[in-house]
Amino acid sequence: xxxxxxxxxxxxxxxxxxxxxxxxxxxxxxxxxxxxxxxxxxxxxxxxxxxxxxxxxxxxxxxxxxxxxxxxxxxxxxxxxxxxxxxxxxxxxxxxxxxxxxxxxxxxxxxxxxxxxxxxxxxxxxxxxxxxxxxxxxxxxxxxxxxxxxxxxxxxxxxxxxxxxxxxxxxxxxxxxxxxxxxxxxxxxxxxxxxxxxxxxxxxxxxxxxxxxx
Numbered sequence: 001x002x003x004x005x006x007x008x009x010x011x012x013x014x015x016x017x018x019x020x021x022x023x024x025x026x027x028x029x030x031x032x033x034x035x036x037x038x039x040x041x042x043x044x045x046x047x048x049x050x051x052x053x054x055x056x057x058x059x060x061x062x063x064x065x066x067x068x069x070x071x072x073x074x075x076x077x078x079x080x081x082x083x084x085x086x087x088x089x090x091x092x093x094x095x096x097x098x099x100x101x102x103x104x105x106x107x108x109x110x111x112x113x114x115x116x117x118x119x120x121x122x123x124x125x126x127x128x129x130x131x132x133x134x135x136x137x138x139x140x141x142x143x144x145x146x147x148x149x150x151x152x153x154x155x156x157x158x159x160x161x162x163x164x165x166x167x168x169x170x171x172x173x174x175x176x177x178x179x180x181x182x183x184x185x186x187x188x189x190x191x192x193x194x195x196x197x198x199x200x201x202x203x204x205x206x207x208x209x210x211x212x213x214x
Contacts, residue, residue: 001025003052005036009043009068012036022052027059039063046076067110070126073103084131090181094133094174096167097142097151100124102160117155121146136173 003021005012012018012033022029032052040048049066068076071083078093104111104119113119124146127139134142145151 001054001056003054004049005052006047006049007036007040009046009048010037010041011044012040025054025056027054027061032061035063039065043068047072067107070103070107070123071130073106074123074126074130074132077103078132083129087129087131090131090185091133091174091177092131094136094170094177095127096162096170097135097154098160098162100127100134101155101158105158105160116158117146117152120151120155133174133177136170
């Protein structure tokens with residue numbers, strides 16, 4: 001029997017969902033967790049798909065570890081817990097194209113991509129939905145650049161290393177972007193609060209003047 005799970009790399013913990021799937025098979029849950037953690041230690045800090053193939057007669061099992069989802073690899077690269085809740089308006093990071101190529105190489109065999117360039121485009125597309133900049137530009141603009149051949153040299157040569165100077169430039173650029181975004185969000189929140197405060201006052205009917213005594 002095959003049990004499919006998505007676990008925290010190197011940090012799988014017992015829980016109701018895990019116990020519900022593994023418990024009835026009659027194998028040692030603690031040992032399974034320890035073995036999965038050992039097998040996924042290289043993906044620490046990332047969600048990892050695993051399959052546990054259990055022989056229900058002998059109680060022996062084999063663990064198969066799969067490459068983490070593209071979004072998880074991108075988030076790990078940038079040290080993010082989650083993507084943007086509003087990808088079109090708020091950016092949560094700035095990644096180098098070289099690292100996109102590296103992720104594309106890692107996931108190429110699992111993607112419906114005919115070549116590395118197509119795989120790179122798929123990774124870039126995930127950056128669009130996560131709200132992540134690439135080389136200081138919108139990911140959707142990078143998609144066009146990849147199509148037009150701007151990055152053919154980097155992709156062909158499978159360049160995955162980022163210089164320290166470029167890392168610094170990307171970080172500084174994102175700091176500026178984040179400061180601008182935060183100011184805009186603060187202004188928007190203050191405007192909404194002011195509007196909400198004004199609404200009840202406007203909705204309250206004006207008091208009628210007292211009737212004059214005849």
